[in-house]
Amino acid sequence: MRSTLKDFKKKALSDPEVAEEYRNLAPAYELRRQLIKIRKDAGLTQEQIAEILQTKKSNISRLENVNSTISPKLSTIEEYAKAAGYRMQIRFIPQSQ
Template identity: 40%
Template sequence: MADLKYKPVRHNHAEFLAKAKQRPGFSEAYDSLELEYALAGQMLKARAKAGLTQDAVAERMGTTKSAISRLEAAGRHTPSLATLKKYAAAVGCDLQVKLVPQKPA
């Protein structure tokens, strides 16, 4: 069986964003995917907190590592609620979805 011990990769997100925002059109594209990035961030944090690799989550969900990679990639895949529930259970979480009223402009 593969080594399923989580080994974090160093990444300075603030530094990455600062550099990326210098590219034309990046800020607009990034802002339009705010919700997707927030969800992906929560998924990655939950997996890290559970100490799991993508392989381990895939095994628990009965899928492949590449499917988990796509699931965790913001803006590239729109997962169903059923898939998000399976992911949440695999990393030891409950899924909560809520609608929040918009603030008047």
């Protein structure tokens, strides 16, 4: 029986160091996932949103890429959201959750 991605993730997260790094990276992954979702929900391609923002498609691709080493400025995220027809809302949650 082949192990699944779910099995692999469960095993990996049983290592406390891996679990900690996973928690640390979660907000960046979630941000990228949401950026892609709002762009697609708006019916826009990366090329189209780049045109609206007067930038290059490669910049949009890098912004949406979960492996990107860049940390976008808040104003960039706000402009992206506005271009897709959204406004941004920031929430803070206690670390204990």
